[in-house]
Amino acid sequence: MRFFAIGFGQAGSKILDLFVDNEKQRGAGIKHNVLAINSARTDLLGLRHIDHKDRILIGQTLVKGHGVGTDNKLGAKVAQEDIETILSAIDERGTHDVDAFLIIAGLGGGTGSGGAPVLARYLSEMYAEPVYAVGILPAPEEGKLYSLNAARSMITLLKYVDNLILVDNGAWKFEGASLKESFARINEEIVRRLTILARAGEPIEEGMVGEMVVDSSEVINTFKGGGISSIGYATTTAEPEKKKKFGFSLFKKSREEASFEEDKSMKIASLVRRAALGRLSVPCNIRSAERALVLVAGPPEHLDRKGIEKAKLWLEDQIAGVEVRAGDYPTRKTKYVAALVVLANVTDIPRVKQLQKLAVEAREEVEDAEKIRLEKTLELFDEDIDPLF
Ligand code: GDP
Missing domain, CATH: 3.40.50.1440 (Tubulin/FtsZ, GTPase domain)
Incomplete structure (x- = not known):
């Protein structure tokens, strides 16, 4: 992008x-x-x-x-x-x-x-x-x-x-x-x-394969509509893989391997949940979001399609609308796995309501202060003296 x-x-x-x-x-x-x-x-x-x-x-x-x-x-x-x-x-x-x-x-x-x-x-x-x-x-x-x-x-x-x-x-x-x-x-x-x-939508580093690519047009579709959005983010360290010890069966995944994969997908899903429910750029009610976008970036062996899909289903349940886009971005330039969640077009944002109230009060105070100042200044000159021009 x-x-x-x-x-x-x-x-x-x-x-x-x-x-x-x-x-x-x-x-x-x-x-x-x-x-x-x-x-x-x-x-x-x-x-x-x-x-x-x-x-x-x-x-x-x-x-x-x-x-x-x-x-x-x-x-x-x-x-x-x-x-x-x-x-x-x-x-x-x-x-x-x-x-x-x-x-x-x-x-x-x-x-x-x-x-x-x-x-x-x-x-x-x-x-x-x-x-x-x-x-x-x-x-x-x-x-x-x-x-x-x-x-x-x-x-x-x-x-x-x-x-x-x-x-x-x-x-x-x-x-x-x-x-x-x-x-x-x-x-x-x-x-x-x-x-x-x-x-999103940028070429992946050489030798990397993104399993679920999010294009820039999907980011644009998520944001469209002219509303307000909040962005969540969470990271976890990418621990070195222990996968090498698995036995080799050509046709079936070994039990350890299956549980390793399950673990990996749980980790991704919970990372996305943390991003969506943790510190958002502006605190808001996730249930008022119209759309959402999930992007997970990190070393390829730590990204997991099933995990991202799980997270996507979970987000669909959380937000008001049904449009959730999700993808990954494999990169070797980090030791972390990071999840980004865009909550697009949210309508329940308490801080915006509060700001609105404070703004109205401020405007009234400014107007009142100006009126009082004018009256008091005029009172200073209550003797009948004509101005020069
Ligand atoms: P401008 O130069 O006249 O546009 O004014 P500023 O950009 O300084 O805007 C002031 C507002 O921005 C205040 O609400 C500050 O709290 C906030 N602000 C100023 N500098 C920073 C910064 O480096 N980071 C963040 N997050 N907020 C800032």
Whole structure:
């Protein structure tokens, strides 16, 4: 699955930077196109792995490289003003090899929160490829303004994207660590998921045979519909195989061999269950998902068709719809077996409801505060003095 991945704003660019590094380190050889976009010059300079030519500073006339603060309306405005620059940068890099656009942004801030929906709108109008967004939700302790930004950004994004994959910073904050300290680890978790997703439909390493291949079109079919998705992930170490000691019968599997295979398939099935029921990118009710996708990656001798099929049947029972796609991706470049579960178009997401409520409260408080401030300022000048003009 080849992405045209765009990191918008600080969080989005940092996550993209890590994704680029990860793909290089793994020697994955999948050619993604990337762009980091920001209105803050220093944030762009802080990136380490994205080429300088793939970094775009926007809003120079309006904010002069200093960023938009947490004003996402200004974020949307600077994106709109410089949309031609962004679109020609995308065009120059080419889109003919691209399976989907992926816009990554923190929804609680300014540049990414305001800019991502503007870009999504243009991309969805101009290109046939699907447009996905990875939206990072603010943690509750970041306050109501961040909630208001996130709610506004989300509602606008949902008008234009083919899917919005949510990540909840609040749910992902690590025990005993501050939110800022958790960022690096949260970003790693996001990138792990994106990396596996990117493997779908890509050529397998030489000498490997995938038993159940998932094509990029199946990922696209899973995500279609314009809803919100959550992604689960779990890993286990791939223990060295003990299979060599089995007796050799040409026609029948020995009892040990059968039990070994059974064990392997149980392991895969339980790994997938762990991914679906464990830490999801945004906590949600699995029973409200319309579709699901399972991808299992790891050394080939640890992948098991029966296990994946078992997991698929189990997921079909769990979700609201019946469409579950599943496949494997054999690779020697890891000592782990990893399972990714996409729960597509989920509708029961408590954090989104909560954000909505906080956003309404924030908007009312802002309006009230503005009214009171106006009244009080006028009271300061209650003597009858005429203005100059
Ligand atoms: P922008 O540069 O104006 O788009 O603002 P940010 O990208 O910094 O967005 C702010 C939101 O993103 C807040 O809710 C932060 O909690 C979150 N955020 C900022 N940096 C990171 C990061 O590296 N990782 C994650 N997961 N969230 C981040």
